[in-house]
Amino acid sequence: MRKSCKKRKGKFSNGVNKTKIIISSNSGFCFGVKRALDIARRALRKRGTIYSFGPIIHNPQVVDGFSGKGLKIIKALKEIKSKKRYLLIPSHGISPDALRKKNISYIDTTCPFVSRVQKIVKDLREKGYFIIIVGDRKHPEVKGLVGMAGRNSCVLEDKKEAKNLNLKSKKAALISQTTATLADFKEILSEIGKKNFMELVSFNTVCKNTIDRQREAASIAEKVDTMIIIGGKNSANTSKLAKTCKMVNRNTHHIESRRDLKIKFLKDKKNIGIATGASTPPYAIDEVVNEIRRFDN
Template identity: 40%
Template sequence: MEIIVAPSAGFCFGVKRAVNMALDAAEKFSPFEKLNTIGPIIHNPQVVKSLEEKGVFPIDDIDCGCFDTILIRSHGIKAEVMEKLKSKGLKILDATCPFVKKAQNYINEAASKGYFIIMVGDKNHPEVQSVISFAAKNRFLVVNNFGDIKKVPISEKLALISQTTQDVNFYKLVIDYIKKQAKEIPVVFETICDATMIKQEEAKIIAKGVDVMLVVGGYNSANTNKLQNICKEIQKNTYHIETEDEVDSEWFINAEKVGITAGASTPDWIIDRVLKKVREIDEVKVKAKDKAKV
């Protein structure tokens, strides 16, 4: 089988930076210093587990008084939580991705100019919660589907922004719809990250040319789920897996070409293990074919 791995598969810049900051701090800290992250540092259970082994644990309650230093993950945190941490005088290592910071700054400025913010994304996602917290109270709407679009207050002065990992096409549809309906031309911020766009475009191209497509990443990873939806629309034999243990040889019985991509929070070592597993399955297939010829 020919196996094509997307060049962009795996950690994006922001995730790599956050994980490296955590590893670096874990190495420098004494065993008595407690380093925590608010929530899991990235949406990948295997990486979170390996960091826990090095002493970096996620927490949910910043009032627990149980840590010395808090590391802010790449998704960022709500503005009010950051203020609270600062007021407590706690040590903060800020690994918020610079692209997420940029989105926070856009919202901050738009809110100060009286804009009503429309954010396209998943309202439960930590990045959306962190970015939208910079909007004025009750002056925002998070849109995640066509049903939500109907709730947009079209008579308002609108500013549009999207989650960095949003599907480009859906964001475009929302922009077009609002431009047609709104009283004033809305301000549009282009916040979908290049890493996401490149990953989605590569995934589309690869999925078109293969018989089986594997999408590797945490089941709780929004961008991995988006990748799997995009691939599934093109190639019905698309499988979302977290680790190599889930790869099933049955998927490849009639396959000649296999594609592999991975979400922004999937480390290289997991991609390598999946690749190795697919190669092993291929070797078994080749041997079985050779035997059948004899």
């Protein structure tokens, strides 16, 4: 069984057990998350204690591991007690307001793809566009983009909100959170396109890793009896992945770890698909596979 788990990517069946498990090849940490964790590890080794505005990534198990090594999660700068203050900017970035503080050294783990969107927003603002951000308004990445876009902006979460949008501006630009779904972005763009603008520009800034992950997971979900999506419940990209798979397979379950697996998810199921969010550690997949095999036996 261990041998099968190491193989991890793609289809496998151990030939003895009855359940066939298909694991998405786009599983485990994405490039941006791996990079952020490497930077944080190096900083912790050098500094001992560092602070992070919110969780470094949206996976409670991984964050707990980093807390044990000296990473302290804060919501406000006043929570920082020590005189030498090192503040880690998580992979999804933060609002520029939070960066205007003195006596703090920043350790920036913002994913380059998120930085790219921030740069586009800054540019659009300078050119006077009304900026429409497709995404989850409570997500730190979106809050950061709103902070950069300023007052001449809004966030749209779905097609209904796009339909109800009443704008005076004749010059608008549409961009997306890096972990939005392509389907939401296209639907909202189509709705906005019906409005009376003199100029509308759009930037599909959903990151490629997110798109590949969603495409492959949906294609697996179509073929299997049950689809398991592993990742933090607070992870936007994992929730969107589950939503995408649920559209093609109602037996899609979003779990954080093997502990959330229920017998009813597995009972009488011959084919099970597995995909993960971008902040899910590879060992979480092994644990779920082992749990399914235990159920088999």
